[in-house]
Amino acid sequence: MSPQIPHLNIVVAFAIAAVAGYAGFSLWIMWRNEDAALIGDVLGTWKSFAVLAFGFWMGSSSGGKAKDAAKAEAPSGTPADPVSVHEVAP
Secondary structure (H helix, E strand, O other), rough: OOOOOOOOHHHHHHHHHHHHHHHHHHHHHHHOOOHHHHHHHHHHHHHHHHHHHHHHHHHHHOOOOOOOOOOOOOOOOOEEEEOOOOOOOO
């Protein structure tokens, strides 16, 4: 099965670099800063990231949603499987 995302290796590399960079920034903020609001913002960002990652995991692990384009069947035209029709104006 071929990946559906173009340049998947580049996307993954940038994602890893972004998380590593923010992790380094977060550690620097925790050690060097005494501003409670800034520390709270950094921790809140990590919490939001965790919620996003969990939501993505839940969505992507709900098997059967994605179909291989080569194996996709043509719509049957029944009410349960309608055909998309676009009217052409004369």
